[in-house]
Amino acid sequence: MHLKYVKTLLPPQEALARVTCLAWAPNNSKFAVCTIDRVVLLYDEQGERRDKFSTKPIDPKYGKQSYAVKDMVFSPDSTKIAIGQSDNIIFVYRIGENWGDKKVICNKFVQTVRLANTQTNRSSTIYDTESLVVSLTSNVSGKGILSGHADGTVVRYFFDDEGSGESQGKLLVHPCPPYALAWGANSIIVGGCDKKIVAYGREGQVLQTFDYSRDRTEKEFMVAATSPTGQSVVFGSYDRLRVFNWAPRRGVWDEAKPKEIPYLYTITALAWKKDGSCLCAGTVCGGVEQFDCCLRKNIYRNKFEMTYVDLSQVIVKNLSTGTRAALKSHCGYEIEEVKIMGKDRYLVAHTSDTLLLGDLLTNKVSEVPWPGSGGNEKFFFENETVCMIFNAGELSLVEYANNEILGSVRTEFMNPHLISVRLNERKQRGAEDNKKLAYLIDIKTIAIVDLVGGRNLGTISHDSKIDWLELNETGRKLLFRDKKMRVRVKYKHPEENIPMDTPISCSGALQELLCDGLHFTY
Structure with missing residues (x-):
């Protein structure tokens, strides 16, 4: 310094x-x-x-x-x-x-x-x-x-x-x-x-x-x-x-x-x-x-100024807006190269033992345990509250401002349209935290996981290849589409806990579907 x-x-x-x-x-x-x-x-x-x-x-x-x-x-x-x-x-x-x-x-x-x-x-x-x-x-x-x-x-x-x-x-x-x-x-x-x-x-x-x-x-x-x-x-x-x-x-x-x-x-x-x-x-x-x-100091893509304050802290300044964000390893590890991804909104940096993720818009930063992986991870930032990371057949979820990995599952399907994460998007009675994940186990099977308790809520098997899925805001209903352009709503009855399957016919590309008062956009 x-x-x-x-x-x-x-x-x-x-x-x-x-x-x-x-x-x-x-x-x-x-x-x-x-x-x-x-x-x-x-x-x-x-x-x-x-x-x-x-x-x-x-x-x-x-x-x-x-x-x-x-x-x-x-x-x-x-x-x-x-x-x-x-x-x-x-x-x-x-x-x-x-x-x-x-x-x-x-x-x-x-x-x-x-x-x-x-x-x-x-x-x-x-x-x-x-x-x-x-x-x-x-x-x-x-x-x-x-x-x-x-x-x-x-x-x-x-x-x-x-x-x-x-x-x-x-x-x-x-x-x-x-x-x-x-x-x-x-x-x-x-x-x-x-x-x-x-x-x-x-x-x-x-x-x-x-x-x-x-x-x-x-x-x-x-x-x-x-x-x-x-x-x-x-x-x-x-x-x-x-x-x-x-x-x-x-x-x-x-x-x-x-x-x-x-x-x-x-x-x-x-x-x-x-x-x-x-x-x-x-x-x-x-x-x-x-x-x-x-x-x-260095300039990143002629848009950001990176100031390495010391080995474990970097200040990132947006040259056009003047806004600043601090990326800091609270474990004291040396920060390696910092990247800005996801339409110039998200920060990603590795240390020897951790991974740092930051949201420039909300100024939320996470540092999670992350042993050396060779830098082969793929990051997806479609969800504004959680970062999806794929590495060696494993999907890991990191919630911004949380220093623990939210959840990890095995899957080979890395398309974000085949994964849906809902984190406290709508309050529910009797539940402080409502965090759920839906993903594909294989091309015809969907798994739903409660990320708070770390337990599997169930699986849904289908007779055709699934090419899109989405949970609703409460995580109690699931909408998915198969290759034959058929759309189905799958959910649990709130009182009797009886599985119900409602088919919806659809021809051509699905643009917008109104389901039980909620909009799902594809």
Whole structure:
């Protein structure tokens, strides 16, 4: 991953005017900057300043100079900002969805270092230590935190260890206060005033050390930031950003060429955009700089720009509309070539062990287990809710935004007109999920499968070759046509569960048929 300067969001001053913290909204539409004067500036995705608001002290009688803003973070829905202050309070501001919405305090927590619950408006202690907290960071999923303390101790705590089995509590002791603390996908990286960056394993053992103590141009490391995938880490010091990329095949961190910025001075804050495409840095002189982040870029069919943010994430931009979609391997695997298929609407990409599928229109992305198949799959995108994949005589169904394969069956008939999938297209009483599949076992036999329970609902044998079939929206009726141009409706009686077969004569190509109030189009 390389950094390329894009623009200056906030010009530096000719005096100390420290940028205390930066934050990107999860939906990538807002960027917040807090300056030394305790004012939060709000920028849009293009880096244009659109709004601002002033923070408040714990008690108005103490005055606006009585505190400093230490950190801030957006809520998951990007409509609120939580701000932690040195006067032992956290204010949660509702900033709204639109620019110019009124900014109001909706929660406040008077405390030291504790867990704040916005639903109950109460706080609780996570753990106690006897040393000042100098840094705090979370893992990629946000379900675990690391705290760095002035005595060099790094403590790990999980809200949910996600089955990792990793220990909690005191993890390691760094030689100096860990002011720059980052939690990558595969290790923990720490920097401080000794001009060294050390990578530690999951249980605190030293993996790598990068020693810059003999470099007279290097200063202490003040801040660090991890990319959204955890595959890259950036450390900020004086006039310099150092970039480290994880090499999964060798299991080590590789240092990229550092980004040298003369007269930038000490970097005091870093924030990575949630899609990984850009990094913002705040300085001790009040400046905020924006950098583009990527491994490489290429143009696909002169219609799309592919930005490989890191090994496991690609940003796809439609050059004509400007819309963007992020294709990310949540398992951390390296994404190979990305293809755009299905009338330029659907994304397909392989990793070593998974398959990624995305819908550019709805922004839904799936990652399903998919061992190496040699790239011989055939993809069909006729259904807007599910992708049909044929490989070695097997049909697999992947529902967009679902990270598990919906169902797999054996069939040699790859024509999408011989397969019908219905996924919750009409609500039914007593059934939350209604997902059914009809397909050909052989040229004269139709099978119907309940994809929710994974059970076969039955088979239909016919005396002639079948060349088209379709389930209705509820999946309770089946319409099919044979080579003799005869159309039949096959269904179960809703009360008596008695199979019924209704023949419909048809001459010539079937254009449209009205069946029990439902339209089937061929």
